[in-house]
Amino acid sequence: MRYEELTIEGRNAVLEAFRAGKTIDKVFLLDGCQDGPIRTILREAKKVDTIVNFVKKERLDQMSETGKHQGVIAYAAAYEYGTVDEMLEAAEKKGEAPFLILLDNIEDPHNLGSIIRTANQVGAHGVIIPKRRAVGLTATVAKASAGAINYTPVAKVTNLVRTMEELKEKGMWFVCGDMGGESMYSLDLTGPMGVVIGNEGDGVSRLVKENCDFVASIPMFGDIDSLNASVAMGVLSYEIVRQRLNKAGK
Template sequence: MEKQREQKEPLPVQENLIEGRNVVLEALRSGQSVDKLYVLEGCKDGPVMTILREAKKQQVPLQQVSRQRLDQLSETGRHQGVLGYVSAYPYKEVEEMLEAAREKGEDPFLIFLDGVEDPHNLGAIIRTANLAGAHGVVIPKRRAAGLTAAAARASAGAVCYTPVARVTNLKKTMEELKEKGLWFVCADMEGDSMYRVDLKGPLGLVLGNEGEGVSRLVRETCDFKASIPMKGNIDSLNVSVAAGVLAFEILHQRNK
């Protein structure tokens, strides 16, 4: 169960919100993709404990917060100590992405996002993935933007065509895919120029979050690093822009 200091938790976008014990429990039991739950801290009555058990079983990120915080998040004022956020679009499995590549006779090309928290960046990257021929986008369950309506709008419709998978452990998923023949390249300013890196073949492109980049464990799981040559007075690009530059260099090398 995840418990964080709530003063550091930003206000989520008020979209895809579900409130009340029965509504939340039915969403969990029906198999609907629940991105996150907020539960009144210290509440241990029967219905809430049932929700906690179901959330744990499905590995749904959960945070215990004060009543004041729940009132702040609630749209109806009738949250009954429980509210959550559900996905605007269904998630897919990574295996479906690999199967799509096989059906097209192409080497798999997946984009992995390590903690991208802005739904607009996520949507923009999904749009880039579609246009660059990627077979899917993979995101972690925790500390990352999900398929909210804001992300879907930012994708300009690409979310309807490019599958997004949400996994519990990004590093473990990468290791399993490496056993199936995928190589992983990490976007890193200290890496070799992307023009000197072989970006053909079965590939996973890994990008980090907006502030800290790719986490150490995920970066160490990658096979090599690639950087984007830049000029100017600042030293980094927005993650969605970096994703576009690298993804189209991958497309360019594949089309050579």
């Protein structure tokens, strides 16, 4: 994994980034512009399923760092993404049951960075994020991960529910954190497990929650009724670690 230039401006620069195979998370194009170079960029973006946003000139002017965007600005990932298959292969190589973290629309880069850091410490084999309505691997995320981004792969998927269904076919189970669930201490979370954490405001979305095998609540004794997303992920993940160690007699 390596750092990439983050904001790319101008038609030639963006086109070259696509053709060089850089991971582009999002492209912003001037709304209504249909000339040749813009159409070519649009075609390249569609080939790799990059999110395209058509925006007004004022928005591009606000986003621009150079003042020379020529109607196009792209956001490149700070780090390269991994794949779900690589995560499963890593678990198999280590002789461990797969342990994955799935994030349902986490939008705060500091939370994502903290989650990657904790995922590394709990021995998770990777983190899965959705392509839309979620933060990608920005420089802020990389910094907040405190180096863990170099060791714990992050995969970006088009559809979280479909990915869960495919993983279920391979024997995985899923637990999501939710206030209305059973106490995490009363659940058996020792098998091949995916921990699902919802976004900072709305929690886990209905469709994702319906695809979870367990809904776990974290006991709370204070005056407010929720935890930060990265803290909830850490607490639930360490309960899985505890149960796995107990089962192994360690």
